[in-house]
Amino acid sequence: MGSLDVTPVQEFPDTTWADDGPTRAVEATVEGGAVLRFPRLPFVLMESELRFLNPRFADGRAKNISLRWPVGDMRGAAGTASELAALKAMIARYAELSERLALRLFPHYRGALVRGNTSFRPVDVAGRATSWRKDDTRLHIDAFPSNPMHGTRLLRVFCNVNPSGQPRQWRVGEPFEAHAKRYLDHIKRPLPGSAWLLERSGVTKRRRTEYDHVMLQLHDRAKADAGFQRDSPQAAVNFAPGTTWVVFSDQVLHAAMGGQHMLEQTFYLDAAKQQQPGLSPRGVLERLMGRELR
């Protein structure tokens, strides 16, 4: 790729998820906003699990099948009781391996990394979008209208399990700081009382802080800006089957252009527990704005 104005992709040779793999203590790389790519780190399905590579196991309402922790209950799946039990076991195995990998790559986060949802995505990226705001084929950082993060980081471990050679096709965009500078002057403070109203009416699960407001504005403005989508610095990145990749998705501008059959594990991390909290979206935004974001 070699271009300074686009998110870097750094490659690693690991072939196992377990603690004996070669790569460790790469916090600085991920916190700096790179994509960590492991082209020889497959999540191997058992013979009996290959049948799950079929969108019929998604119930049609959600685009993903997900496990919710700490309990590990499954949402969005359709099938018989025995199919569902086997599907759940497969996704739970991915959660375990992802966690072992993450703790090896980022030992500084031990004790602070919280397991979020695990998702299995057997539905083709093409035709998933229902509105511009949910259209993940547009470059965006992850920020959600109903789920304010209060500065907690979103660390994601993805793996392409496509059985027929089809890559997960992404675009990555400009680094976070350049992206924030592009829109920050246009973002107004939230209206007084709006956070209270959003929470009171159930639109948000908890209070949307000014940090959440700015992050959601960045997400929305980028997706709504056709000129930005077309002309901003960007690079196509293909993740072949058998590839695992790790990003802070609240920091790395990304878009999913194509592909089918992927697993994804989300981890939450208190930004204060980063090696360099100042590199977090909150740290960058506060520095650019010259004040704290509450």
Ligand code: SIN
């Ligand atoms: C996204 O996080 O925007 C989508 C990633 C994917 O489905 O490849």
Ligand code: FE
């Ligand atoms: Fe996203």
